[in-house]
Amino acid sequence: MRICLINPNTTTSMTDLMVRAAQAAAGSGTEIVGVTSSMGPASIESHYDEALAVPGVLAAITADRVAETPCDAYVLACFGDPGLDAAREIADAPVLGIAQAAMALAALVGGGFSVVTTLSRTIGRADELTHRYGVAGLCRGLHACDIPVLELETDPDTEAVLTDACARALTDDGSESVVLGCGGMADLAARISAKIGAPVIDGVAAAVRLAEALVPVAGFPGPASGEYSRPPAKRYTGMLAGFERL
Amino acid sequence: MRICLINPNTTTSMTDLMVRAAQAAAGSGTEIVGVTSSMGPASIESHYDEALAVPGVLAAITADRVAETPCDAYVLACFGDPGLDAAREIADAPVLGIAQAAMALAALVGGGFSVVTTLSRTIGRADELTHRYGVAGLCRGLHACDIPVLELETDPDTEAVLTDACARALTDDGSESVVLGCGGMADLAARISAKIGAPVIDGVAAAVRLAEALVPVAGFPGPASGEYSRPPAKRYTGMLAGFERL
Amino acid sequence: MRICLINPNTTTSMTDLMVRAAQAAAGSGTEIVGVTSSMGPASIESHYDEALAVPGVLAAITADRVAETPCDAYVLACFGDPGLDAAREIADAPVLGIAQAAMALAALVGGGFSVVTTLSRTIGRADELTHRYGVAGLCRGLHACDIPVLELETDPDTEAVLTDACARALTDDGSESVVLGCGGMADLAARISAKIGAPVIDGVAAAVRLAEALVPVAGFPGPASGEYSRPPAKRYTGMLAGFERL
Amino acid sequence: MRICLINPNTTTSMTDLMVRAAQAAAGSGTEIVGVTSSMGPASIESHYDEALAVPGVLAAITADRVAETPCDAYVLACFGDPGLDAAREIADAPVLGIAQAAMALAALVGGGFSVVTTLSRTIGRADELTHRYGVAGLCRGLHACDIPVLELETDPDTEAVLTDACARALTDDGSESVVLGCGGMADLAARISAKIGAPVIDGVAAAVRLAEALVPVAGFPGPASGEYSRPPAKRYTGMLAGFERL
Amino acid sequence: MRICLINPNTTTSMTDLMVRAAQAAAGSGTEIVGVTSSMGPASIESHYDEALAVPGVLAAITADRVAETPCDAYVLACFGDPGLDAAREIADAPVLGIAQAAMALAALVGGGFSVVTTLSRTIGRADELTHRYGVAGLCRGLHACDIPVLELETDPDTEAVLTDACARALTDDGSESVVLGCGGMADLAARISAKIGAPVIDGVAAAVRLAEALVPVAGFPGPASGEYSRPPAKRYTGMLAGFERL
Amino acid sequence: MRICLINPNTTTSMTDLMVRAAQAAAGSGTEIVGVTSSMGPASIESHYDEALAVPGVLAAITADRVAETPCDAYVLACFGDPGLDAAREIADAPVLGIAQAAMALAALVGGGFSVVTTLSRTIGRADELTHRYGVAGLCRGLHACDIPVLELETDPDTEAVLTDACARALTDDGSESVVLGCGGMADLAARISAKIGAPVIDGVAAAVRLAEALVPVAGFPGPASGEYSRPPAKRYTGMLAGFERL
Structure with a gap:
């Protein structure tokens, strides 16, 4: 099983620290794939930081989803769980906030x-x-x-x-x-x-282990017409135009 | 009084419709300043759309705040109230979601x-x-x-x-x-x-009138160490680097 | 717009103080009509006082409602909001407690x-x-x-x-x-x-401004069979016989 | 034990019906004292009726309290429990709403x-x-x-x-x-x-039996500075001037 | 009326103390039948004690229910109300926890x-x-x-x-x-x-008086298909085989 | 890791079915130890059944706890989670209800x-x-x-x-x-x-995987004076005398 640990801030040393903890917590067959957000705040200490950490989280999930071998679950490694609902809409697998x-x-x-x-x-x-x-x-x-x-x-x-x-x-x-x-x-x-x-x-350890618990539950993504079904396609413009392609 | 109505999506015809409704609802001394988000989704119909509407909302408030004559209140004109908490941290005036x-x-x-x-x-x-x-x-x-x-x-x-x-x-x-x-x-x-x-x-009408009700309440921004006090400064990078400057 | 500020206690100096605050809070086109309760306690500091302030509140609303030019909204200016539900049944306009x-x-x-x-x-x-x-x-x-x-x-x-x-x-x-x-x-x-x-x-200021926000909302009084529709007519006797006429 | 059943409306046939039910429910040593409200609505079918039933309830309790042999508990026999909090302030004994x-x-x-x-x-x-x-x-x-x-x-x-x-x-x-x-x-x-x-x-039966259960609990009226302690004395005027005397 | 006071622990001196209090609280026509649990802990000071007090409670109710003259109500005289739901299923009369x-x-x-x-x-x-x-x-x-x-x-x-x-x-x-x-x-x-x-x-006193209040309410046991209807019969084995017979 | 799956009812075929499901859900290093309750109901379909399933659950945990190699976690495999709080007091490891x-x-x-x-x-x-x-x-x-x-x-x-x-x-x-x-x-x-x-x-699968997630969390049993600390020792008598020895 491969679990994608997304650090919603842009500080790679913090990603490294969390990946180490995640890998230590994971089962023997689990690989942790660490991703540092490509945009936004260096740390998350306000509603403002958290809101602006969300695009990086969503970009990371979309990038993984269209990769050759998408991960089996996603962990959002910030205690505010930034973008959790949106992430669940676009992922084909369980998403957990820490x-x-x-x-x-x-x-x-x-x-x-x-x-x-x-x-x-x-x-x-x-x-x-x-x-x-x-x-x-x-x-x-x-x-x-x-x-x-x-x-x-x-x-x-x-x-x-x-x-x-x-x-x-x-x-x-x-x-x-x-x-x-x-x-x-x-x-x-x-x-x-x-x-x-x-x-x-x-x-971090909790989310990794709970991801391992959720992955075997069949049925992701959930009901086709549910709250977390794929978002309707539409035009995105400006700096965020790239988010139009899911 | 000047109230800044921010349309969190990028569709200007919808901004126009809402500004008309807002102006009709406003008191005689109130001017509605309409702003269409400069980035993100054309409409907001999912958690994903809503999350990605937030940067445009925050950019609009920051732009207004550093303008020569900032507005006296902000209305976020989308029923999901996207970015409300973050907006309250960076605004010096009341912020209302519809x-x-x-x-x-x-x-x-x-x-x-x-x-x-x-x-x-x-x-x-x-x-x-x-x-x-x-x-x-x-x-x-x-x-x-x-x-x-x-x-x-x-x-x-x-x-x-x-x-x-x-x-x-x-x-x-x-x-x-x-x-x-x-x-x-x-x-x-x-x-x-x-x-x-x-x-x-x-x-929209409700938020305009409630903004008129809140503006005369002294004391904005609130307590210096409170949940909505100005976010700590920090490094922003990547596509969102511009958000470092508040 | 005319807003009727009802002081549920019988102390006119307090009515005056509150009318001044209300007028200062009101928009330019709003007139505050102050009414001091004609019966009951001089101040409201117990459940007993509050209960016995209610008849005066209801009498004031009924008197205004049958006046030549009824007010556009009512403010009950006591922090216990005495008689709020009953007032909403008999008023044809919004009623706000402070x-x-x-x-x-x-x-x-x-x-x-x-x-x-x-x-x-x-x-x-x-x-x-x-x-x-x-x-x-x-x-x-x-x-x-x-x-x-x-x-x-x-x-x-x-x-x-x-x-x-x-x-x-x-x-x-x-x-x-x-x-x-x-x-x-x-x-x-x-x-x-x-x-x-x-x-x-x-x-007091809050209620005046929120009354100004509510008055333009069409549809008062609300649904004909709702909780706040006009009370069924019936016999009133004793000291309160006058309340039979709504 | 004597329990005062107060009918908050003015319809004596309804008092009679309820006193019969109360007496049937009471223990062998319990006497039900029925009191019909001396003022207000003939029945209670709205917030307005209920609010205007309260003075009669409070008058009944005050009258009993200064009687030679006050009752040991009071039952407010209307399903809206009109005036319950106020009644608890002025009674020296348990008060129950049905x-x-x-x-x-x-x-x-x-x-x-x-x-x-x-x-x-x-x-x-x-x-x-x-x-x-x-x-x-x-x-x-x-x-x-x-x-x-x-x-x-x-x-x-x-x-x-x-x-x-x-x-x-x-x-x-x-x-x-x-x-x-x-x-x-x-x-x-x-x-x-x-x-x-x-x-x-x-x-009605429930309140009578629960009153019998509460009466032996010592300690009424409760704490001297509590929410239900005796209301502060003050001036009452107008039609309700009589309520000044507790 | 006969009320069965069940002491869920096995300490008879505590049963005696509680029966005295119960009898003192009871009406003149009420007899308190004290029963000390026949099994389990001497006092109840943990979830473990409480869980293991339940069989004794249920055995006591079953024994009384098949007695010549079953009691009219049951009081479970431990502040954790051990076995209350189960007791309600097997009793034909009200069951109260203290x-x-x-x-x-x-x-x-x-x-x-x-x-x-x-x-x-x-x-x-x-x-x-x-x-x-x-x-x-x-x-x-x-x-x-x-x-x-x-x-x-x-x-x-x-x-x-x-x-x-x-x-x-x-x-x-x-x-x-x-x-x-x-x-x-x-x-x-x-x-x-x-x-x-x-x-x-x-x-203890509260439960006795509330039992006296509930007994006259007709309709026990309640709805035939409800949550508290008689448990489905089934095989019980081991040390608890005796509980098969209800 | 060894997880003890306790079937709170006495039906071994059901234990077998649940152990198979548990083992299928478990990680590669996890062994499921199935235990069928030694006393009580053959199935649990009422509050009565559930209450009487608890002694068997507690006996199973105590037996395992004093075994040469106690298990690392306990799963109570009945949807009513019978005895969960008591089990947490006596276990030195996590206890999960399904x-x-x-x-x-x-x-x-x-x-x-x-x-x-x-x-x-x-x-x-x-x-x-x-x-x-x-x-x-x-x-x-x-x-x-x-x-x-x-x-x-x-x-x-x-x-x-x-x-x-x-x-x-x-x-x-x-x-x-x-x-x-x-x-x-x-x-x-x-x-x-x-x-x-x-x-x-x-x-069952959920509890096994969550047990695997909880076992690595250090600190069991929890705070020495907490709600789930070891029960005070005391005398147990009658049919349940054996429960005195923890």
Whole structure:
């Protein structure tokens, strides 16, 4: 099975980090194909960044879809799940966002979970997603560690700060598990989990494994007239004219 | 007061139709400034179209914001409210989507409302918006008339089909009002209302009047550290490099 | 356009204050017609007061409706929205409560909002209204400033106390805007907004502008057999016999 | 124990019918004291009627409270529960509405329930109450039998029509029980129950028995600073001046 | 009327305590028949204990149902309401859990309520029940006193600790009443209520009185094809073979 | 990895069928260990059956936990997820119910889903689970095929009846996928999916793959003082005395 991990931002070092985590999480027969977005923001820390990350995500899926050997599933590796609905319309295979995947695994652990994310301004989006995915009642708290996305890798304090934030979230919220709210934290989940003594869920690994779970489900793409059926063809113009060809 | 009506699709005849409806709805001191998106789909009938309409919306707001005399409010004239959160981050003034505006007015009528939209595949998005805007409990039914967006103006049966759909929605759902689910229906609300004997709410007129209501509220942009504060600056690359400059 | 602002309590100085705020908020072609309730409590600070403010509200609407030139809309200027449903049954025009109006505008600002009201015992009613109007998910906190309604005008500390309460609510709740929870605070919104750097929404101004937005919507009164159609005629007796004539 | 059954409308024959049903439902040591409202509508079939039934309800409670031997609990015998919150503020004892009581008993039966009421225009109010009382998720359907309140007693078809409506509701909604949506149906519950083979719950009997259950709970009136503590004293004027004296 | 109080744990002293409280709460014509579970845990302080308390509950109901004079209602006297749905399927009479009963009475008091239970690990179950019973919106707080179930009777500090926890819950949560979260607290409600000046609701007394309210409702068992109709007969084997005979 | 599939009923042919489906769904390194409950009902078609299936489930987990090589995860292969919370308390590894697993995968497909189950009386339980697992908003319909559990394997019409029910559910509910509501349907998902052209999700396969996804998440068992920490030791007596030893 080949899973296409799309990094919705344009920072290749972050793609590399996430592909490593994805490959480590994948089953023995699974190959991770990493794709860095070809356009848009270097990191995603606002609604603006996220909205402008979507074209790159869709371009990546379209490129893979018309490749000789399309992938068997797509993982959108940004905790805002940018473009998830649109991606499902154009893909012929399952599409998973790492936020939905991480929250789904946390729900399967049982009990409530906490989210620890990067900047506090992204909490609004995470909260909205808990409602969209039906897990708002299980999410006991949303917390920021206030480290910008691109400093997660370089800040020497990242692991200590995140570990502390996860430990406090677990206790203060009375949660059974913690969800990490950024793809750039993918390499830290296991170590933090060992330190705090509770499941710590990284969305990249979660999405890869859930993709492996969804691929064998027959029936993709879904109903021909459904919400996610192929978009009606139409004229695209201007800078985005290339998106006319699906 | 100057209100910038942004047509998120690239079809200028639809911009013209909506500007006319907006100007007719506006107060005597209000000027409507119509802007057609410079890029993306000719109409918006899927999650894919909607996602790719967002860059044009954001470009239009940024262009206006750095103009000599920025507008006092922005109306996103597509019933999916594409890019609403991102637009609020970069605008220094209120931003209204026509779906949120129409549903807000319907809630103020009192009782339940029905939505009559274009293609059935867009019902999923409308339903999601009723939840995001808190009116899911008031929305008694979502119905499609199955006329594509760009045929609303030219199909000779549009008014009859819509009137019939609105009348049936009112009765079957036991609603007090009907919301029209497409900016391209903006010129029909009053006539349909007269025929079915109940309020019929067009989002374009609704958004213009609600913008007039919001502009005098001081305090935009809001709290400096809030969810809608200005996005952190960062590198944008590829086709979307121009979006780096806010 | 003529909008009838009904003060549901019997204190004329408060009517005057609210009419001034309403007229200041109204468009150039709008005349505010102030009406003080002819019966009931001098201020509304309990469920008991609110229930007994309703007959005066309904009498005012009936009186206006049979006047030579009925008004084009009605504003119920008490944050409990007393008698809103009943008023909608007997009016031939839109009826707005200032709580619903203020909350609707806050929802259109985007993000969450806080409410700052008078006495803590009224928080239960405000909370109930956030649920009825569908905005409970957006309301991040309900706070009391513990100044009785009729002392708002005379207490020299009112503005300072309210400003402080609004600033704290904004920060503690992580809100994007603040709603003032009493018609008697109508003159303070703009000044507090300037001080705290965020939208502060007064329901009186909000209701006037939303009334201006609703009046042009055709179709009032709504469906002939709907929830808000004219009440069935019947015998009224005792002290309230006069209410038999609608 | 003495329970004061207040008929919020002014029709004494309906009071008599409900007192008989209440007495039949009461325990051996319970005396039902029937009170017919001294003012307002002869029956309650609209928001307008209901709002104007509230003063009579509050007057009845105040009169009883200052009587030599106040009652031990109050039952508001109209399915809209008019004035319930206000009544709780002024009573020194439990106050029950027949809608809340009937729905509470239906919830204790287990599974879902249906409501069969009089006129379809009252369904909106019943629906709102299911949300206020937390049982919206258990209420599987709201149905009208289209018999006006005051014709329930005289229409020879009442029992047959109601039985049929209850039987259909049970089947169509997949409910475990049926709630009768009007105090005027109090004498029919047992017979309809026998015919349809399922619990049929009349709010008058339900409220009497639940009042008997609540009276022994110590601690009324509740917390001194709570939502239902005694209303602040203030000036009442006009036709309602008498309500100043609590 | 005879009400069967089933203690789902095997500790007879706790049965005795609860039967005394139940008899004290019952009407003059009501006899309480106490039954201690014949199998399973000595107290119920985990999901494991609760699950394994269910067979004893079902055995007790089946034994009573085939007795010469079956009881008129069943009370499951453990705050987790173990086996409630299954018990309703096999009983020919109403079945009440003390958690549902206590929460139902608290809802009828009006306003919000707090729960004070034994160990913090049981809060998850109590929270789940507030959702199942539709009262989650009324439950303002869930608190543990950290006294194990079987020490409630013997710990000399029980009353003081509980009184303190109830008083704090009332204030901190802004509640109108407190629900005691364990059948073993049944004898303390009245004294704590007197001390904190608010209704304190014990589920045992609540369930007995609500059973008295439900018994006269005709129609048990409910619809022949409903969710709670008699289970289909089938083979039971192993240690539980005896449960085949209903 | 070794996954213990526990059949909560006592019918070994059904265990065999589910183990085959589980092994087919499992990754190459995964061994499925099938366990048939040693006590209780031959099939689970009521709340009664489900409650009495729980002891066998818990006994199976305890037996495995003290085995030389405990399994890495547990799958409870009955659509009611009997004993899930209790099982999580005593297991040192993830525990999945097939209902939660199937619904989680359906949510990851995107859009709404329908459930097709066996007997209509089990719809109440399935509905309750959609609420517990947070997917009630995504579940567009619950349908019964009215084939008893143990006849699924032998009834020659099973596949045709189920295919028809799934196809109708998809269309009538406007769903994107269908969830099969019984472990005994595990072998039919792929064939039905091919026929109706949409994902059809069997909980057994779903749970196996999700178990494979959860096992690598470190941190089981979770927080030492959490809801799912090991139950307090205590005395068990009677027929269930053996459950004292965990």
